[in-house]
Amino acid sequence: MTNTNTLPDCCTIALEDAMRPDLFKALCDPVRISIVATLAARTDPATVSDISDCCGIDFSGVSRHLKILKEAGVLSATRDGRKVLYWLDADMLAMTLRTMADAIEICRKQAA
Amino acid sequence: MTNTNTLPDCCTIALEDAMRPDLFKALCDPVRISIVATLAARTDPATVSDISDCCGIDFSGVSRHLKILKEAGVLSATRDGRKVLYWLDADMLAMTLRTMADAIEICRKQAA
DNA sequence: CCATTACTTGCATAATTGTGCAAATATGCT
DNA sequence: AGCATATTTGCACAATTATGCAAGTAATGG
Numbered sequence: 001m002t003n004t005n006t007l008p009d010c011c012t013i014a015l016e017d018a019m020r021p022d023l024f025k026a027l028c029d030p031v032r033i034s035i036v037a038t039l040a041a042r043t044d045p046a047t048v049s050d051i052s053d054c055c056g057i058d059f060s061g062v063s064r065h066l067k068i069l070k071e072a073g074v075l076s077a078t079r080d081g082r083k084v085l086y087w088l089d090a091d092m093l094a095m096t097l098r099t100m101a102d103a104i105e106i107c108r109k110q111a112a
Numbered sequence: 113m114t115n116t117n118t119l120p121d122c123c124t125i126a127l128e129d130a131m132r133p134d135l136f137k138a139l140c141d142p143v144r145i146s147i148v149a150t151l152a153a154r155t156d157p158a159t160v161s162d163i164s165d166c167c168g169i170d171f172s173g174v175s176r177h178l179k180i181l182k183e184a185g186v187l188s189a190t191r192d193g194r195k196v197l198y199w200l201d202a203d204m205l206a207m208t209l210r211t212m213a214d215a216i217e218i219c220r221k222q223a224a
Numbered sequence: 225c226c227a228t229t230a231c232t233t234g235c236a237t238a239a240t241t242g243t244g245c246a247a248a249t250a251t252g253c254t
Numbered sequence: 255a256g257c258a259t260a261t262t263t264g265c266a267c268a269a270t271t272a273t274g275c276a277a278g279t280a281a282t283g284g
Contacts, residue, residue, distance in 0.1 A: 009153055011152070011153045012149045012150055012152070012153040013149075015148070015149040015152050015153070016145055016146060016149040019139065019145045019148065019149065021139065021140050021141060021142045021144075021145050022140075024136045024137075024139040024140040025136075025140040027131065027133065027136040028133050028136040028137040028140045029133060029271090029272080030133045031272085032133075033128060033131045033133050034128060036127070036131065037124045037125075037127040037128040037131065037219070038124055040123070040124070040127050040216055040219040040220060040223070041121055041123045041124040041127070041219055041222070041223050042223060043223050043224060047230075047231090048230070048231060048232090049229095049230070049231085057272085057273070057274085058273070058274055058275080059230090059231080060231085060232075060233080060273085060274070060275080060276095061272070061273055061274075063231060063232055063233090064232085064233090064272080064273090065272090067232085079231095079280085079281090081230090081280095081281060081282065082228095082229055082230045082231080082280075082281050082282060083229090083230060083231080083281095084230075084231060084232095090216050090217070090219075090220045093213075093216055094213040094214075094216045094217050095213075097209045097210070097212050097213040097216075098209070098210060098213045100209050101205075101206040101207075101209040101210045101213075102206075104152055104202050104205055104206045104209075105202070105206050107149070107152040107153055107202075108152060108202045110153070111152070111153050111154060111155050112155060141241090141242080143242085159260075159261090160260070160261060160262090161259095161260070161261085169242085169243070169244085170243070170244055170245080171260090171261080172243085172244070172245080172246095172261085172262075172263080173242070173243055173244075175261060175262055175263090176242080176243090176262085176263090177242090179262085191250085191251085191261095193250095193251060193252065193260090194250075194251045194252060194258095194259055194260045194261080195251090195259090195260060195261085196260075196261060196262090
């Protein structure tokens, strides 16, 4: 055996903390990726109806996908009269992905 | 309406291409994140049995999780006698995550 | 108020997923 | 060859997921 220590070291814990399966779960659906990509290309927020045009499913399904993305922190939303406006928290998402990449490399360097 | 163009622009397409739902799917399970974190902290490859010690499920389940991660390109494997050695493709994973972050920001800058 | 627009939610359903146990496969050792 | 070790695979099952349709809620405007 190469490693007799079966307890996770602090580097493992740090990485496990940085890698958020809930975020990955939110992003693991092609329709939701489509929504994220659509929102990323827009300067202004979009309504559920706007977004429904981009993916070939019923708008009720889009509404549900938006909720999932919002709960994962990928999107934000606000009501504006009858409409609900959604937008991408692009900075947050990009930063989170980079933090994960950093955590992986830090862990590798500590291991080596 | 703020955007009369319903066709996806090239920035949307580029982002949708960079964001890989199949990779997110591989990483959306807590046990698989645990496996990734465990492998990241090791200098040498680990066997299925080694990895089974770290997560509280049957080794047959671990074997399946390893297969999923391997097919997503997160891990590599080689047989060594009776054992099968798995290791994390850490550079690939870190790079892919950063590429996604870049794609998001490029898309945002082009939209603005 | 009532009709219209915009969105969310309940219900049903088909498909997928994670899991354990047992059997099968692969390899090494004597 | 026969047995032990290491991993994968088949099967069953419970839980979750994505989806459409229909009904419900929220807000606006006549």
